[in-house]
Structure formats: structure tokens, C-alpha cells
Amino acid sequence: MQILKARFALRATASQFQAWSTAKCRTAATDSKIVEYKPIRSVLVANRGEIAIRVFRACSELGIRSVAIYSEQDKLQMHRQKADESYLVGKGLPPVEAYLSIPEIIRVAKENDVDAVHPGYGLLSERSDFAQAILNAGLRFIGPSPKVVQQMGDKVAARQAAIDAKVPIVPGTDGPVTTKEEALEFCKQHGLPVIFKVVFVKLYPVKLYKSR
Numbered sequence: 001m002q003i004l005k006a007r008f009a010l011r012a013t014a015s016q017f018q019a020w021s022t023a024k025c026r027t028a029a030t031d032s033k034i035v036e037y038k039p040i041r042s043v044l045v046a047n048r049g050e051i052a053i054r055v056f057r058a059c060s061e062l063g064i065r066s067v068a069i070y071s072e073q074d075k076l077q078m079h080r081q082k083a084d085e086s087y088l089v090g091k092g093l094p095p096v097e098a099y100l101s102i103p104e105i106i107r108v109a110k111e112n113d114v115d116a117v118h119p120g121y122g123l124l125s126e127r128s129d130f131a132q133a134i135l136n137a138g139l140r141f142i143g144p145s146p147k148v149v150q151q152m153g154d155k156v157a158a159r160q161a162a163i164d165a166k167v168p169i170v171p172g173t174d175g176p177v178t179t180k181e182e183a184l185e186f187c188k189q190h191g192l193p194v195i196f197k198v199v200f201v202k203l204y205p206v207k208l209y210k211s212r
Contacts, residue, residue: 045066048099
């Protein structure tokens with residue numbers, strides 16, 4: 001009798017699981033209809049030189065239209081020739097400032113049906129406001145979320161995040177070094193060589209790290 005009860009209980013449990021599984025699949029199928037998948041068909045690289053060329057090569061291999069930007073001084077640069085399309089930004093500005101013109105980059109992207117923006121490295125790649133501006137414009141940012149970009153762009157916050165995650169780190173100052181006396185004291189304590197690192201791209205105080 002107990003064996004029969006156990007069998008009935010097992011069958012009931014199996015039936016309940018099957019019903020739950022079916023409902024779950026239906027829910028997943030329903031949810032999947034809500035998510036609209038949009039493939040990336042075109043990428044603008046907000047950078048120059050070899051950095052941009054590497055991304056363009058990847059785009060070419062994947063069948064993605066590549067879009068370059070260039071300053072007036074870079075009109076003959078190779079990265080412009082390697083892209084499927086290229087557009088001038090920052091007319092009248094010095095070359096570096098031209099590539100830092102966020103409104104100009106977004107304008108080019110919107111006017112030329114660009115799906116996503118790749119920051120490369122350097123220039124705007126550590127600017128969280130750039131990542132956020134791209135998203136606000138309805139484009140996709142190829143990189144971390146603005147929150148992560150902000151945290152990693154601030155080397156003090158990035159170091160603390162590594163410590164919290166129990167990632168091994170080299171000896172370094174807890175915060176920005178503001179005087180030469182602080183820098184000298186660190187060098188005396190840890191020895192040379194020492195790396196000077198900009199704490200945040202918009203500020204420019206430095207941190208010191210012991211180089212292995």
C-alpha cells in the first residue's frame with residue numbers, strides 16, 4: 001500500500017514538474033517575442049590610426065559596414081582609406097580636439113545610419129559621458145556600460161574594485177599624489193622603478209605604482 005502511495009506521489013510530482021516546465025517554456029517563448037534582436041550592420045570607430053584599422057579589418061571579415069572619422073589634419077591618414085566610408089569631424093579644431101568632439105561624432109553616426117560606435121582605446125574610450133551619450137542617441141556602444149567605464153576610468157576606484165574582488169595588485173598609493181614629497185617618500189619606501197599613472201582622464205593628478 002505504501003509503495004502504491006509512493007508511486008502515485010511520484011507521478012503527481014512528475015505531472016506537476018511537466019506542467020511547470022511547459023508553462024516556463026511558454027513564458028520564455030512569449031518573452032523572447034518581446035526582445036527584438038537587431039544585428040549590427042555598421043560600425044563607426046571614434047578613433048584613428050592603427051586602432052581604427054584593426055576594427056575595420058574585423059568589420060570587413062564579418063561583413064559589417066565600417067565608418068571612419070578624421071580631422072582636417074588626418075585627411076590622408078591610412079585609417080580613412082581602410083574604412084568603407086569616412087567623414088570629417090571637428091572642422092577648424094586641432095587634431096586631438098576633433099576626435100574628442102562628442103556631438104560631432106554622434107551627428108556623423110546619426111546622419112549616416114550607423115548602428116554602433118566603437119571607441120578604440122585612448123581618446124574617448126575611458127569617458128563614461130561618451131558611452132552614455134552614445135546610448136542616449138539611440139546607438140549601441142561597443143564596450144562596457146557607462147557605469148563600468150566611469151569606475152575603471154577613475155584609477156582610485158578601479159584599484160579599490162580590484163581589492164574588493166580579491167584581485168592581486170601591485171603596491172601603490174591609496175589616492176592621488178599631490179606633492180613631490182609624497183612621490184619621493186613612496187619611492188624611498190618601495191624602491192625604483194615606479195610608474196606614474198593619471199588618476200582620471202578629466203583631472204590629471206597622478207597615482208604611483210611599484211613596477212615589477
